[in-house]
Amino acid sequence: MADVAIAGGGIIGLSIAFELASRGASVRVYDSAEPARAASWAAAGMLAPLTERLADDAMQALCEASLRRYPAFASAIANAGGVDPYLSLDGILHTAYDDASLERLAARGAALEAAGHRATLLERAETLLAEPALGKHVRGALLVEGEGQIDNRRLGRALAAACRARGVRIHTGIEHLRIECDARRVLGVRSSAGYDPAGAIVNAAGAWAAQLEGVPQNCVPTVRPVKGQMLAIEIPKGFMRHTIWVPGGYLVPRRDGRLLVGATVEEAGYDARVTSGGIASLLRAALDAAPALSAFSVSETWAGLRPGTPDERPYVCATPLHGYYLAAGHYRNGILLAPETATLVAGMVEGAAAGPPSFTLERFSTKARSA
Ligand SMILES: Cc1cc2nc3c(=O)[nH]c(=O)nc-3n(C[C@H](O)[C@H](O)[C@H](O)COP(=O)(O)OP(=O)(O)OC[C@H]3O[C@@H](n4cnc5c(N)ncnc54)[C@H](O)[C@@H]3O)c2cc1C
Structure with a gap:
């Protein structure tokens, strides 16, 4: 599998890193601050697909699927890193x-x-x-x-420990992160830490996902x-x-x-x-x-x-730029959606899965809207 770079070390980025590293990938996470200290730290940690008012049936199915994954996800993280995230x-x-x-x-x-x-x-x-x-x-x-609910602050610490135990390198305090690409595909990431080549790059930059530099305009999510x-x-x-x-x-x-x-x-x-x-x-x-x-x-x-996002559904998808993936815009349910997002993105990076159509960039295109 390709070397993977993940921009953003919130619960979404770390969950993807843990899943990919568990499948044998070499993974690096880049965060402009500390891991899991932004929305992932501020959240309440409710796991509530039946309680929350959700956008539509596709979002409902995604959230319920993620809740089903939670017990195995939480125990895999606790076993790998030694921190129990207190799932209840x-x-x-x-x-x-x-x-x-x-x-x-x-x-x-x-x-x-x-x-x-x-x-x-x-x-x-x-x-x-x-x-x-x-x-x-x-x-x-x-x-x-x-x-x-899960204690999301503990989950952040548990995921960081589990990622490190799986060999993920987490770079913190990174400045000027920029994606390098040619006309077709990603090449690597450049930042205050230097240049690292990457075969796959995941944008998991939360509320800042639209600001990640270096990618073509048609790959920028509306977040x-x-x-x-x-x-x-x-x-x-x-x-x-x-x-x-x-x-x-x-x-x-x-x-x-x-x-x-x-x-x-x-x-x-x-x-x-x-x-x-x-x-x-x-x-x-x-x-x-x-x-x-x-x-x-x-x-x-x-x-x-x-x-x-405009329709309260996340982006969990590949993009027109080969090797560039989005895992952002999880709005009120990012803690709940972490395990399912990680599984879907890992499948895309491995080349095994296209991902569900309701969570693509293309859903906002004129063609998709008029279909
Ligand atoms: C008050 C509140 C309550 C919530 N309650 C719940 C709840 O009960 N249940 C639930 O499921 N969800 C809840 N949420 C939503 C949930 O917190 C988010 O959906 C989720 O944390 C998003 O995770 P993330 O990893 O995408 O983003 P974040 O946790 O925000 O992480 C993004 C990371 O990217 C980094 N970053 C950004 N830009 C760059 C860059 N250019 N270079 C490098 N790094 C960058 C940031 O430093 C940050 O660490 C709540 C949110 C809030 C604010």
Whole structure:
């Protein structure tokens, strides 16, 4: 297999690196900062293809396929690098605080069951038994089984360790990364670290994917940053157990005692500042749903840039430039989509697979739109 260079060491780039190195490729990752410290660090780590509103059936199928891969993916990473990324698939609880919302949840539960998933509608008493810290005004909840979360910051560390154990070279603090190519194919990457030839190059540069230099214009994806702010509250062990969707936000309990509260969705360019308005809206959602949280301290606030695309579907594809691949634009589901993206891209680089049509560059071409 060709020597592979990966631009961007977020969870997408590292997952591809790990998969390719596990298949025997020689892989180098180039990151302008530290690996897995951008959107992949800022995320909530929910693995929720049934909970998230997704673009369409193709995106739904991609997300569900990736969730199915997660247990094997997480244990392969933990075994290779020695860091457990704390995968937990014990369901996501959707709460309702009035009758109309509970009726909508009941209909959603019935639709999920009809599609072969498991979802259980809980009355108020059952909801409070499952999560006693919720406000007593909760009306009920829907437990969507099989979904869950992974500690994405641990996953970043686990992937970096697993990649290094497989011989992947991770170059950090890289400046002026540029792809070198001729009229037909990629030749290598040039950067502050010098020139390295490469037979295949993967653009996994997240919200910066459109800015990678050196490639022809018809290989540039349309990706923009979509800001998300979050905060963490320190809670006693066991105070909240499930990942919980509440009106206006979500609550994600971590094993280290932090309860993550997320997230805003803002068109703010590359501005990743935390704002008082953003934090106020998150606290309002959390405290309205669970007033008991008001006793605990806020330990951290942060913001990250999701890589958004015009149709909320990622690019996971080859390009007109031979040897150049895109794995970018995973928007709200990049943590969830890491294992499936890695498998698809590794298949393309090996020459075994073309990749699904819904995630190509060509889907935005005039011809594709008028077909
Ligand atoms: C607040 C928030 C909550 C989220 N919650 C969830 C969730 O619950 N579940 C879920 O599945 N997803 C979630 N996401 C989305 C998820 O975080 C992203 O889709 C995912 O992290 C994208 O990964 P990535 O590797 O493509 O990008 P990133 O993690 O952003 O990594 C891109 C990397 O490329 C590097 N880079 C950029 N340009 C260059 C260059 N020119 N040269 C070299 N390196 C470069 C950057 O330094 C960075 O390390 C959330 C995102 C946010 C912001």
